[in-house]
Amino acid sequence: MSATLHRYENGEMLAEALAHAVGARLEAAVKSRGNASIAVSGGSTPKAFFQALSQRELDWAKVSVTLVDERFVPPESNRSNHGLVAANLLKNRAAEARFVPLYHDAASAEEAAAKASAAVADLNSPFDVVVLGMGTDGHTASFFPGGTRLEEALDPATPRGVITMEADGAGETRLTLTFSSLQDAGYLVLHIEGDAKKEVLARAEMPGEEAEMPIRAVLRRAASPLQVYWAP
Numbered sequence: 043m044s045a046t047l048h049r050y051e052n053g054e055m056l057a058e059a060l061a062h063a064v065g066a067r068l069e070a071a072v073k074s075r076g077n078a079s080i081a082v083s084g085g086s087t088p089k090a091f092f093q094a095l096s097q098r099e100l101d102w103a104k105v106s107v108t109l110v111d112e113r114f115v116p117p118e119s120n121r122s123n124h125g126l127v128a129a130n131l132l133k134n135r136a137a138e139a140r141f142v143p144l145y146h147d148a149a150s151a152e153e154a155a156a157k158a159s160a161a162v163a164d165l166n167s168p169f170d171v172v173v174l175g176m177g178t179d180g181h182t183a184s185f186f187p188g189g190t191r192l193e194e195a196l197d198p199a200t201p202r203g204v205i206t207m208e209a210d211g212a213g214e215t216r217l218t219l220t221f222s223s224l225q226d227a228g229y230l231v232l233h234i235e236g237d238a239k240k241e242v243l244a245r246a247e248m249p250g251e252e253a254e255m256p257i258r259a260v261l262r263r264a265a266s267p268l269q270v271y272w273a274p
């Protein structure tokens with residue numbers, strides 16, 4: 043599917059524009075269906091976007107927020123994406139949103155993934171909005187090069203849900219939505235910043251294996267048009 047590049051002078055301007063676009067789609071979903079859902083990524087890039095989105099005026103009580111992926115750590119950990127979203131998005135007007143975590147205090151990551159899959163299955167699919175990030179190794183979500191279940195995660199035949207993933211570049215065991223869960227979002231976004239990631243994206247757009255740069259699965263096979271938001 044095609045990708046559209048939305049470029050901005052700086053991260054602040056990008057954050058405001060992306061918050062406006064995402065807020066409008068969530069508001070439209072609430073008006074038409076009575077509810078809306080969004081899956082967001084963690085990492086360092088999205089903080090300003092989260093803060094801008096948290097101030098958007100919409101019926102947040104009817105919006106479900108979940109994660110594209112999570113580290114298998116409790117929300118109190120400084121590595122937690124739940125903690126990042128709680129601190130930067132689930133505040134101001136967005137404090138009323140319903141948050142659906144991927145991490146569960148379970149005996150194993152597999153057990154937590156099963157619980158997360160069940161919880162995410164209750165949300166409408168496809169997601170109204172998915173916001174992906176990308177690492178400089180070309181991973182997105184927790185689709186890491188060399189990941190233990192990368193082929194399964196990217197396989198379109200794999201059902202929607204949450205699976206575990208381990209990889210050298212991932213740190214803790216990860217919990218990640220599958221490609222099939224993300225690729226048909228109503229508004230599918232890739233949010234990256236900096237020249238280095240723009241170069242990584244350009245390399246990902248060249249011929250090569252998806253396993254080498256998993257973002258290629260999104261660039262090549264996502265059912266929804268990809269909206270790339272970038273600032274230097």
Ligand SMILES: O=C(O)[C@H](O)[C@@H](O)[C@H](O)[C@H](O)COP(=O)(O)O
Nearest residue numbers: 083084085086087175176177183
């Ligand atoms: O849990 C995570 O780390 C994210 O979901 C991950 O996929 C992130 O989007 C990229 O690693 C980019 O992270 P930065 O924004 O920190 O570069």
